[in-house]
Amino acid sequence: MRLLIAAIALTGMAFASSQALAADPLVIKFSHVVAENTPKGQMANRFKELVDERLAGKVKVEVYPNSQLFNDDTVVPAMLLGDVHLAAPALSKFGKYTSKLQVFDLPFLFKDLEAAERFQKGPAGEKLLTSMTDKGILGLGFLHNGLKQLSASKPLVEPADANGLKFRIMQSDVLASQFEALEATPLKKPFSEVFTLLQTKAIDGQENTWSNIYSKKFFEVQEYITESNHGLLDYLVVTSDSFWKGLPDDVRSEVGKALNDAIAHGNKIALEKAVNDRRRILDSGRTKLIELTDEQRLKWVEAMKPVWKQFEDEIGKDIIDAAVAANASS
Ligand code: SIN
Numbered sequence: 080m081r082l083l084i085a086a087i088a089l090t091g092m093a094f095a096s097s098q099a100l101a102a103d104p105l106v107i108k109f110s111h112v113v114a115e116n117t118p119k120g121q122m123a124n125r126f127k128e129l130v131d132e133r134l135a136g137k138v139k140v141e142v143y144p145n146s147q148l149f150n151d152d153t154v155v156p157a158m159l160l161g162d163v164h165l166a167a168p169a170l171s172k173f174g175k176y177t178s179k180l181q182v183f184d185l186p187f188l189f190k191d192l193e194a195a196e197r198f199q200k201g202p203a204g205e206k207l208l209t210s211m212t213d214k215g216i217l218g219l220g221f222l223h224n225g226l227k228q229l230s231a232s233k234p235l236v237e238p239a240d241a242n243g244l245k246f247r248i249m250q251s252d253v254l255a256s257q258f259e260a261l262e263a264t265p266l267k268k269p270f271s272e273v274f275t276l277l278q279t280k281a282i283d284g285q286e287n288t289w290s291n292i293y294s295k296k297f298f299e300v301q302e303y304i305t306e307s308n309h310g311l312l313d314y315l316v317v318t319s320d321s322f323w324k325g326l327p328d329d330v331r332s333e334v335g336k337a338l339n340d341a342i343a344h345g346n347k348i349a350l351e352k353a354v355n356d357r358r359r360i361l362d363s364g365r366t367k368l369i370e371l372t373d374e375q376r377l378k379w380v381e382a383m384k385p386v387w388k389q390f391e392d393e394i395g396k397d398i399i400d401a402a403v404a405a406n407a408s409s
Pocket residue numbers: 112113119167168169224249269270287291312
């Protein structure tokens with residue numbers, strides 16, 4: 080009888096522990112700095128939905144937007160420690176880990192998002208996904224946000240208008256040189272501080288996409304936006320190489336597929352937001368739009384383009400040439 084009771088108790092324990100296992104899915108934490116109504120915010124949320132649908136009970140995604148968990152300076156070290164598993168910093172924020180991704184910061188490199196996409200999907204772009212594996216960082220895919228505009232507290236029509244002004248930039252030496260070429264002062268600051276810096280007039284301006292300018296309300300504290308389309312703000316979705324390799328094969332494959340589908344969704348949103356958030360900002364009447372003539376735009380190109388030569392050796396001429404070639408439609 081005692082034996083029977085012990086056997087029943089053991090079976091019960093085994094059942095309880097298998098229940099506990101079933102109730103303990105693998106958690107993937109995804110941390111980012113932007114609002115949810117942005118291409119990256121929507122991509123992260125779609126990724127969570129797809130994983131919930133396709134890997135229910137096995138894997139659970141937790142999304143932390145708006146720098147709630149980490150900002151872009153701290154997220155990659157946190158990821159390498161295993162405190163978070165996915166992040167998608169702007170390509171400008173990887174300078175510490177590789178000089179190759181700096182190609183994306185070269186001013187006036189891509190004529191539009193389609194050209195950036197052709198480069199990212201081509202052999203030179205694909206190779207960049209693994210450009211940081213020696214540091215334990217693996218790129219899983221590129222995601223678009225859009226082309227950057229210049230916002231400021233004074234009208235920027237000609238490059239000389241930026242002389243002496245202070246601009247917030249992302250953590251990028253190329254972007255620093257771009258503003259130094261205008262005889263302006265660049266300040267590397269986290270995204271989470273930009274609104275306050277602009278509002279308190281600690282800085283005069285910044286560069287960003289229509290979607291970030293809208294979702295973070297920069298347009299409410301900047302009198303002018305120059306539609307310069309002078310640079311790209313895209314992302315690299317990254318994970319830690321060891322985390323990724325440690326996933327069971329079937330889980331890694333399904334998570335990878337869900338991520339690719341979510342990126343495709345985010346890219347669609349990016350194209351829509353470049354039009355709709357621009358319109359929302361202009362409709363608000365809070366800021367004045369400066370549209371450049373071809374002649375004025377050429378002056379900005381001439382002022383900023385010397386930065387290319389400065390970084391050619393660090394980035395690699397072959398990578399720059401491949402990016403330029405992507406401007407010719409296939
Ligand atoms: C982001 O889009 O993730 C942030 C961009 C920035 O830091 O300006």
